[in-house]
Amino acid sequence: MxxxxxxxxxxxxxxxxxxxxxxxxxxxxxxxRPVNRGKDMEGSMQYMKQTYPHITPWIDSLQHHHALRDTFITAPDGIRLHAFYAYASRPTRHTAVIVHGYTDNAIRMFHIGYLYNHSLDYNILLPDLRYTGLSEGDAIQMGWLDRKDVMQWIDTAPSLFGDSLKAVVHGISMGAATTMMVSGEPLPDYISCFVEDCGYTSVxxxxxxxxxxxxxxxxxxxxxxxxxxxxxxxxxxxxEASALRQVEKCQKPMLFIHGDKDDYVPTWMVYKVYKAKPEPKDLWIVPQTAHAESYLNEPEEYTHRVRSFVEKYID
Structure with missing residues (x-):
C-alpha cells in the first residue's frame, strides 16, 4: 500500500x-439543551389554565392569598435551585413532593399540585429541576443528577412543613424517571411511598x-x-442513568401509571420497571391514553387511584 x-x-x-x-x-x-418552554413562566401558567380549567380557581385563590410561595436552596456544586410550595388548608403532616417532566417546570405540574393540595388537602412542594423554571443550570439532567437535587428538597421539606411529616414523591415523564431514581437511594423514614407516571426505564x-x-x-x-x-x-x-436498576433496590411502595397508547415513553417500559420493583407495588394502565395524559383524560379516576394508594401508606 x-x-x-x-x-x-x-x-x-x-x-x-x-x-x-x-x-x-x-x-x-x-x-x-433544547429550546426550553420550562423557562417561560407566564406561558406555562397560561397553558395550565387553558388545559386544566378546573384548577384555575385553586391557582387564583393561592395567588390571591399569597399562599403559593417561593423557596430556594443551593446544591453542593453551587447551582441555585427553586421550588414552589403551599400548605394544606389545615395543619397536617401529609406532604407531596411533585417532580415535573422534560422541558417542563413546576408550574406545569400544578394539576398534580391541585390533586394533592385541593383534593387530598396535602402540603405540596414542587421543585424546578435544573435548566428549567427559576432554577439555574446549563443542561437538562434527565433525572440522574436531578435525583440528588430532589433528595436535597426532601431533606429541606421538614423545615417547611414540620418534623413529623409523611410524604409521597410523585413524578410524571422525566419526573417519573427521577422519582424512580430517587427511590433506590437511602431516604428518610418520612418518605412513605412513590407514584411514577409514564417514566422511562433508562436514559x-x-x-x-x-x-x-x-x-x-x-x-x-x-x-x-x-x-x-x-x-x-x-x-x-x-x-448509569437507570430507573430500572434503581427500582430494583426500592423497598417502599410504588404506584406505576402509564397510558396504553404512549409512543413517546413506550408502554412496554412500565412493565419492565414494574416487574423489577419488589413488593409492595401497584399498576394502572390507562386505556386510550397517550404520553403524560392520564390525569388529563381521567382526572376523577386518577385522583381516586392516587388517593387509594397513598392512604394505605400515609396515615
Missing part, C-alpha cells in the same frame, strides 16, 4: 471520527428509541460516543 493511499485512508478515518464526535455533540445539545433506552424514531439511526456509534461525552460534560452517562 503506497503512502498516498495510506494518507487517503487516514483522512477518511479522521473525517468519520470528526463526524461521529460532531454528531454526538449535536445530540447532547439537542437533547439536554439509554429512551435516547435509543428517540434516535431511531426521530432520525432513523441505530444506537451505534452516536449513542455510545454521546454517552461518553455526556460523562465528560455532566458527570454521568446514559447507561
Amino acid at each position: 503506497n503512502k498516498k493511499r495510506i494518507g487517503v485512508i487516514g483522512i477518511i478515518i479522521l473525517v468519520l471520527l470528526g463526524s461521529i464526535v460532531g454528531g454526538s455533540l449535536y445530540m447532547i445539545d439537542y437533547s439536554l 439509554w433506552d429512551q435516547f435509543k428509541k428517540e434516535l431511531k424514531s426521530q432520525f432513523g439511526l441505530p444506537a451505534f456509534p452516536l449513542l455510545y460516543t454521546a454517552s461518553i461525552l455526556c460523562d465528560w460534560q455532566n458527570g454521568w452517562n446514559f447507561h
Whole structure:
C-alpha cells in the first residue's frame, strides 16, 4: 500500500471520527439543551389554565392569598435551585413532593399540585429541576443528577412543613424517571411511598428509541460516543442513568401509571420497571391514553387511584 493511499485512508478515518464526535455533540445539545418552554413562566401558567380549567380557581385563590410561595436552596456544586410550595388548608403532616417532566417546570405540574393540595388537602412542594423554571443550570439532567437535587428538597421539606411529616414523591415523564431514581437511594423514614407516571426505564433506552424514531439511526456509534461525552460534560452517562436498576433496590411502595397508547415513553417500559420493583407495588394502565395524559383524560379516576394508594401508606 503506497503512502498516498495510506494518507487517503487516514483522512477518511479522521473525517468519520470528526463526524461521529460532531454528531454526538449535536445530540447532547439537542437533547439536554433544547429550546426550553420550562423557562417561560407566564406561558406555562397560561397553558395550565387553558388545559386544566378546573384548577384555575385553586391557582387564583393561592395567588390571591399569597399562599403559593417561593423557596430556594443551593446544591453542593453551587447551582441555585427553586421550588414552589403551599400548605394544606389545615395543619397536617401529609406532604407531596411533585417532580415535573422534560422541558417542563413546576408550574406545569400544578394539576398534580391541585390533586394533592385541593383534593387530598396535602402540603405540596414542587421543585424546578435544573435548566428549567427559576432554577439555574446549563443542561437538562434527565433525572440522574436531578435525583440528588430532589433528595436535597426532601431533606429541606421538614423545615417547611414540620418534623413529623409523611410524604409521597410523585413524578410524571422525566419526573417519573427521577422519582424512580430517587427511590433506590437511602431516604428518610418520612418518605412513605412513590407514584411514577409514564417514566422511562433508562436514559439509554429512551435516547435509543428517540434516535431511531426521530432520525432513523441505530444506537451505534452516536449513542455510545454521546454517552461518553455526556460523562465528560455532566458527570454521568446514559447507561448509569437507570430507573430500572434503581427500582430494583426500592423497598417502599410504588404506584406505576402509564397510558396504553404512549409512543413517546413506550408502554412496554412500565412493565419492565414494574416487574423489577419488589413488593409492595401497584399498576394502572390507562386505556386510550397517550404520553403524560392520564390525569388529563381521567382526572376523577386518577385522583381516586392516587388517593387509594397513598392512604394505605400515609396515615
